[in-house]
Amino acid sequence: MSVVADHLSWGVKRKAIVKDVSLRVTDGETLGLIGPNGSGKSSLLRLLAGLKRPDQGRVTIHGKDIAAIQRRALAQSVAFVQQNAATETSVSVRDVVRLGRTPHRSALSGWRAADQAAVDGALARVGMTHLQDQSWLTLSGGERQRVHIARALAQSPTVLFLDEPTNHLDIHHQIEILQTVRQLNVTSIVALHDLNLAAMFCDRIVVLKDGALVASGTPETVLTEDLIANVFRVAAAVSPSPHHGRPQIHFHTGV
Template identity: 55%
Template sequence: MREARPDSGLRADRVARRADGRLVVDGVTLCPRTGETIGLLGPNGSGKSTLLRLLAGVLAPSAGVVTLDGRPLPEAGRRAVARRVATVEQHAHTQTELTVRDVVALGRIPHRRAWSPATGADDRAVAAALERTGLTGRAGQSWHTLSGGERQRAQIARALAQEPRELLLDEPTNHLDIQHQLDLLDLIADLPVTTVIALHDLNLAAMYCDRVLVLRDGRTVAEGSPAEVLTPALIEEVYGVRAEVTHEPGHPVIRFVRRAARAASCRPGPRPAPP
């Protein structure tokens, strides 16, 4: 197997983004290794979604640069970036009546000329994406009739139909029950792509991510493996909560300490009865 060049892939170098007079992302560097899954962690407003949009080229950085194989995204061209980098947003909505196959076929747009009909390669890519996400049997069904978990899988299938090498996901497990969260992340973890995924759940990040990058107020607080980064001290510093961290085979497990339990442990015990 040929080694990837040091500048290959999608990279952010000291990127910043200013909005409403403040830095939403402030000097963040992110260099995913080929095939790994990186989790973006941090409280609401820490800059996770903005960083993903910078990586996708949807937003331009106020400072720093995002590159694809060593070329700044504007130089690489929007069409070339769309063929390489796929995104899955938190919520996808459409008023148009589309089947699941129609939605997945949208992923082929970067590979076709305007108004040109689908080719055999397009059909094969859509079929493979449907099969990979377990939606072949739902291909002719209306997208509006799908459950939340199935809609997320359809959006991932659309992204896979692009045949990307990099996949960006913004909190894809939000509003899903536990089973669908695990099913979705099992699917994502097994994909043969480089993945950057924003997550709220620290235990899911510990289970599924090779590395995590923790943001607070737009800045990088820590980066490394989940075992290195997800410590009680960091969790209290970034999230303002106390946690206990144990290390199961393969990944850490976080247990949060209830505020009521913390308060009770600080209360003095009952006074002894007078003699």
């Protein structure tokens, strides 16, 4: 198992945000976290990545309790892509991606061939090599997300966490980003709000409601009409897509 969470709970003051969540993620798997706004997706993702400490429970990555791992050592194997990451600094695409090598370098170490190879490889994997000299400020939203994924890949992680990486992107860029993630040779845990995208690109799906895990399994077993009605409070018809065979969700608008 790449990532194992046992009975995670976390909250702010007296409000419980994540409630007794346990899950398992296998090597190379893409796991989707879905749920209504306020269901605890982002908080759970940060607990799994070690960016928050649980009030109860623990997380292990590759069999090691992340609470006992130094942050720099954890960052050498775990990368996090936040929602709508942005900067107003006029730096090049290459310089943004170079930041991913920080956990692997000491304050006195020079730029090594291994660092350059990691950056070049990351840019190539997200199809951004041809734009490496371009200013960050000139990029489209989809291109910026690909650069942030490249920066995460430059860390040489074995586990990649992504918090709604397609938020506020048009559908073309949403599909492009998730296709990129799907093709990476890493374990990926991604929080998503679009159920059809989760069905298309995730091997398994975890559903959260009010901070608790209410369903876990393949898209075919999890994304049912009853679950969508109970968790998301909307009527929908679910049928296999004629294009990819996975569940396709048609929402009833009542119009």
